[in-house]
Amino acid sequence: MEERIQLQVSGLVKRFGTETVLDGIDLCIRKGEVVVVLGPSGCGKSTLLRCMNGLESPSAGTIFLDGEEVTSDGKKITQLRQKIGMVFQSYDLFPNKNIMDNITLAPVKVQKRLKSEVEQDAERLLKRVGLWEKRKAYPRELSGGQKQRVAIIRALCMNPEVMLFDEVTAALDPEMVREVLDVMLELADQGMTMVIVTHEMQFARAIADRIIFLDNGNIVEDSKPDEFFTNPKTQRAREFLQTFAYKKRRTHTD
Amino acid sequence: MQDSGISVLFMGKNFLRLLEGLWVTLRISLIAVLLSIPLGILFGMFMTMKNPVSRAVSRVYLEFIRIMPQLVLLFIAYFGVTRAFGWNLSADVSAVIVFTLWGTAEMGDLVRGALISIPKHQYDSAAALGMNKIQTFGYVVVPQTMRRLIPLTINLTTRMIKTTSLVVLIGMTEVLKVGKQIIDANRFDYPTAALWVYGVIFLLYFLACWPISMLAKKLEKRWR
Ligand SMILES: Nc1ncnc2c1ncn2[C@@H]1O[C@H](COP(=O)(O)OP(=O)(O)O)[C@@H](O)[C@H]1O
Ligand SMILES: [Mg+2]
Numbered sequence: 001m002e003e004r005i006q007l008q009v010s011g012l013v014k015r016f017g018t019e020t021v022l023d024g025i026d027l028c029i030r031k032g033e034v035v036v037v038l039g040p041s042g043c044g045k046s047t048l049l050r051c052m053n054g055l056e057s058p059s060a061g062t063i064f065l066d067g068e069e070v071t072s073d074g075k076k077i078t079q080l081r082q083k084i085g086m087v088f089q090s091y092d093l094f095p096n097k098n099i100m101d102n103i104t105l106a107p108v109k110v111q112k113r114l115k116s117e118v119e120q121d122a123e124r125l126l127k128r129v130g131l132w133e134k135r136k137a138y139p140r141e142l143s144g145g146q147k148q149r150v151a152i153i154r155a156l157c158m159n160p161e162v163m164l165f166d167e168v169t170a171a172l173d174p175e176m177v178r179e180v181l182d183v184m185l186e187l188a189d190q191g192m193t194m195v196i197v198t199h200e201m202q203f204a205r206a207i208a209d210r211i212i213f214l215d216n217g218n219i220v221e222d223s224k225p226d227e228f229f230t231n232p233k234t235q236r237a238r239e240f241l242q243t244f245a246y247k248k249r250r251t252h253t254d
Numbered sequence: 255m256q257d258s259g260i261s262v263l264f265m266g267k268n269f270l271r272l273l274e275g276l277w278v279t280l281r282i283s284l285i286a287v288l289l290s291i292p293l294g295i296l297f298g299m300f301m302t303m304k305n306p307v308s309r310a311v312s313r314v315y316l317e318f319i320r321i322m323p324q325l326v327l328l329f330i331a332y333f334g335v336t337r338a339f340g341w342n343l344s345a346d347v348s349a350v351i352v353f354t355l356w357g358t359a360e361m362g363d364l365v366r367g368a369l370i371s372i373p374k375h376q377y378d379s380a381a382a383l384g385m386n387k388i389q390t391f392g393y394v395v396v397p398q399t400m401r402r403l404i405p406l407t408i409n410l411t412t413r414m415i416k417t418t419s420l421v422v423l424i425g426m427t428e429v430l431k432v433g434k435q436i437i438d439a440n441r442f443d444y445p446t447a448a449l450w451v452y453g454v455i456f457l458l459y460f461l462a463c464w465p466i467s468m469l470a471k472k473l474e475k476r477w478r
Binding site for chain 2 (some may be wrong): 074077081085086092093094095097109111149154158
């Protein structure tokens, strides 16, 4: 991990109507850092990620990506978004395009790169995740896990500097979670800067350089993963972790 | 069967007259549809705008066109406008105007339905890939709405072809009127003529609409 700051969030406030979802978030993410954002449902994790690539515009505060401010200004934001890939929970492949066309669409049309060149990138990545045979298939012919891996590749083919993952395995059948998380682990190993929202606690612990715990629109904890999982500083984080721990307690009472 | 009604079809130019009669309404339908499609697309986009004024305006327009029987609209255009403003609109032109207004409203509503059927996350993922509004529309939204819209548009076209027979009431000689004329002229010599004439008209309508539906099916398959 380098010292260079990749993503800087300062005083970020986001309101929907009268509801304050994010209430002054300060966060600094360095290049190559993997940050996992945890927190109870509805605490604003998705909103934070969506602000980072300008899908939501902040009510107050600023976000800088690579020294450039993320604004809702049309032309600038489409430029910036090419540096920041995002994968969502819902399967968001374009249903009318096959896998290869899903992947090459934006690099060719937005970045004006040569189709043949993008297809080479796509081939390399599809082979790596074992989906090269599916390049002509349509999204409806893929399983959820396969779709999410394609969605990750589609974002990667834009050559982003940061990747945002918003609960990408939350809608998957359990046996498909692993294949998607493995792709993310590999990506982290390669030094990609990542911000991940997940409910897979073991995965969070394995992949994170840093855990951010959000509650009531604020960062209430910002720690190393081992520290967070073994010895959370706040009561809220302890309670949150308890909700994932019931399995363990049952085996003890058997 | 010497006096079979079928022979009236081959008397003089009867068959040709029927075809010409059909063409009168087909032509109006085709012009109205060709105008309604681009106008309806614009109207549909206008209806989905967040602006409350555009919503209210389009709502009123759509409801007005839907509530009014097409016949009343035709009368307003042909008799009313001529009286009120002294413009001398021909029956042809009035019909094209009325059916274009109607087609635009219906087409607009179809476009609106297709547009709002695209899930929000499709827009989000297009945006997250750096696409601007025009690219998102052109590469993501339009291709997805097409598949849904094509069959509905075809359906609208066949409805249009059927509804334009109303122009007989503003004095145009379309296929049903021609048919009636032929039947009346042969009432005493060929009492069964009506069956044959209306049978042929049925067939003509079928032949006009059937290829259009086939085309719809084919396109639907291709764009899947
Ligand atoms: N577009 C929106 N309009 C109104 N409220 C929203 C919108 N997006 C999110 N919210 C609200 O913001 C809160 C946080 O949502 P979200 O960021 O999705 O939480 P999380 O991802 O942590 O579950 C929720 O209460 C949600 O209802
Ligand atoms: Mg969420």
